[in-house]
Amino acid sequence: MPKLIAAPAIVAAAGTTPKQIEEYAGRVNTDHASVSVARMTSPAGWAEPGQRPEFEEITVVLRGMVRVEHEGGAIEVRAGQAVVTGPGEWVRYSTPEADGAEYIAVCVPAFSPLSVHRDSA
Numbered sequence: 001m002p003k004l005i006a007a008p009a010i011v012a013a014a015g016t017t018p019k020q021i022e023e024y025a026g027r028v029n030t031d032h033a034s035v036s037v038a039r040m041t042s043p044a045g046w047a048e049p050g051q052r053p054e055f056e057e058i059t060v061v062l063r064g065m066v067r068v069e070h071e072g073g074a075i076e077v078r079a080g081q082a083v084v085t086g087p088g089e090w091v092r093y094s095t096p097e098a099d100g101a102e103y104i105a106v107c108v109p110a111f112s113p114l115s116v117h118r119d120s121a
Contacts, residue, residue: 005030008039014118015048019095026110036110042066042101047094054115055107057085059093064101067094077103092119 008022009029019042023029026036042064050069059066060082068075068083069092077083085091095101105111 011038013040013048015046015094017043017046019043019046026107027112033110034108036105036107038105038111040101040103040105042095042103044098044100045096046100047096048092048118050090050092050119052088052090052117053085053107053111054087054117055109055111056087057091057111058106058108059083059085060104060106062102062104064095064099064103065097066101066103067096068092069094 005024008024011021011023011028013019013021019040021038021040023036023038025032026038027033059068059077061077061079063079066077068077068085071090075083
């Protein structure tokens with residue numbers, strides 16, 4: 001039987017100028033370990049530390065632009081576009097433009113603070 005997810009869980013975000021994370025499915029809201037689906041709303045100037053996660057992440061940009069830095073350079077992902085990053089790949093996400101960004105992140109397996117492996121300061 002289908003299960004309604006009535007509301008997302010608000011999850012604390014890493015990085016400067018905090019963004020809002022609304023997890024619809026994942027370890028926090030629905031106890032899913034195999035996948036997480038979250039809506040992110042990031043203000044202008046938000047940036048998080050680099051990371052080398054154990055999961056694949058698919059990011060679909062709904063509004064604005066998300067910059068994804070990687071060891072070979074950077075990709076600017078705009079509204080209507082998506083980017084896929086692989087497990088073990090170093091990446092750093094930011095929203096440098098004046099209007100910030102809104103996007104959906106899908107992680108397989110689900111996002112976990114223990115498997116994201118953020119750079120230390």
